[in-house]
Amino acid sequence: MHLDDLDTPALLIDEPRMTRAIARMQSHIDALGVRLRPHVKTSKCVDVALRQRAAGGCGITVSTLKEAEEFFAAGFDDIVYAVGIAPQRLPQAFALMRRGCALQIVVDSLAAAERVAAAARHEALAPRVLIEVDVDGHRAGVPPESPLLLDIARTLHAAGALAGVMTHCGASYECRDQAALVAMAEQERSRCVRAAERLRAAGLPCEVVSVGSTPTAHAARSLPGVTEVRAGVYVFYDLVMAGIGVCAPEDIALSVLTTVIGHQPAKGWVLVDAGWMAMSRDRGTLSQPHDQGYGAVCDEAGALLPGWIVAQANQEHGIVEHRDGAAAAGDVVARFPIGMRLRVLPNHACATAAQHARYAVVEGDAVRHLWPRFGGW
């Protein structure tokens, strides 16, 4: 099968780029002497996760119980569900555990810990629970020095359910240089390890110390006290990661194949059939120094066309413009004729991939595989 055989818009994985990305992260985390637990929310694709496992990944991370169920059915039985569990979802999680899935769940409040402990006693099950630690004020978690940390830990331990601590350093996405990333990685590590030390000092177990985000995972220089690193978007990279300096635009493995369907020559606009339905509404580069609109435009072979971005998006229309305006665009009708195909690199791989049900895995202009991905909850 050939690129020409695909209808547009179509979601592409550049297979050599993905292979390099997987190897790069795995070798870095291997060298630090800890386990890498890939976050499969980015791909939601068993075939991609199998590549990560073959490269050395230990277990997976998920963002929904639907992912846990789908990947468990595909043979992945060591899973961290890294979002604080809604109490109503406990029966579903417990059912997975009873079927043999080593599923770890997450809480960050006494109320949730009490619900888990009560359910564990009621069902005579000892779930493995991680306490989420807040290392950056970014989202969820309890501060490592908080008295609440020990209250939650004791509540879980009394039910035989305390497995350890975990964190996600979302603030790393706001770093703008390598020194800041290295410092943020050390902040993530030291604060999460501090939480673990407080549990142990109180006589509580803390087997797992799980940290991670793609930027901090790449930036970490040493990880004493950490048992595993979770990271997701590194498998494809994206323009947000390139904007942070984690990768080059040429490393991005994910793109959307699109077709030119019209022009507004006086404005220098090229209309394509990749709108927000194909790209997502993610504008993650808006707050970065180099705003990429809804994506950076490449030729059909994947070579960047510097300056060209999807500047606007409607549901099924993208408007490609040169970032320097109509004068810089030149004769768009001649340069981008009707029917021409382009690739667009996404701001945020997780969001763009979520708009599609299938990956076309390409090497050059050959389509090597068609891999399904799932959605939903």
Add this chain to the structure above:
Amino acid sequence: MHLDDLDTPALLIDEPRMTRAIARMQSHIDALGVRLRPHVKTSKCVDVALRQRAAGGCGITVSTLKEAEEFFAAGFDDIVYAVGIAPQRLPQAFALMRRGCALQIVVDSLAAAERVAAAARHEALAPRVLIEVDVDGHRAGVPPESPLLLDIARTLHAAGALAGVMTHCGASYECRDQAALVAMAEQERSRCVRAAERLRAAGLPCEVVSVGSTPTAHAARSLPGVTEVRAGVYVFYDLVMAGIGVCAPEDIALSVLTTVIGHQPAKGWVLVDAGWMAMSRDRGTLSQPHDQGYGAVCDEAGALLPGWIVAQANQEHGIVEHRDGAAAAGDVVARFPIGMRLRVLPNHACATAAQHARYAVVEGDAVRHLWPRFGGW
């Protein structure tokens, strides 16, 4: 089935609100003496389109050929595909026509018209083609006074393929008061009708004069020269439409049911399990006077909680805040306990619905129907 039986996040349609919305638009367009052709890209749901047809809708509008195929299979055989067609997609469109679908396609360039005319001759088929007219400088289309309009029309007519003209007044989304909306509706009508008159003056046929957007459809006071109105989002409404003044927030039929999973009490944050995966990344109210974040928060029964919005969103986490900050939020742990359920009204119904595979159609706390929706291309 009851609301409590749904796992979260879940996409809800408030059935009485949808029924009122469908009746409101239908009676308005009926009173203007033209046909209403609902745009089914909003719902991508056969059951919703059947309600629109039962209320008096004539045919449907689609944004992808996948929609055309799905709805044709469900018995809808009068379809306008309202996005300029990529030449590579012509065989797929022609196959639908051969199977008996009265499918109208759209072009806005001589190059595309020539490709359609050549394909029509080659396949001995007379497709019905609409020329897209630019009435607002917003996106696609040829200006009504442009010489190109007649060149395209003659090219299509020579192949027996000229059905008429169409436009979409996307600039109506930037209107901020009723007077501006009424003026924009008249601009859309008059410029599209002007294009039709130019075709007829040149001795060319122009059976169809198709206009539409939800804001201009509601604002139109009379539509001489127009044969049909296309509109989509009115079926559910959303916060962007409420911000324009087209509806009240209490008219919005679409929402996402979500569960409280955590808090950051000092910040006044409530964490819920509806992140951008459930809401979409659409920030359509960002440019409006009243920014609604990623959605406006209601109680489980659907009553608005004034001031509360989903201020931030990660993939599976939403952060609910009071728009006046932590002091106004008060004791969020007491007010929004772990496990509590809320509904969130979306910025943009088309984008939020696209994140889900199913609608739960509710009346009060009863789930009346579970309706599938599809995605893809």
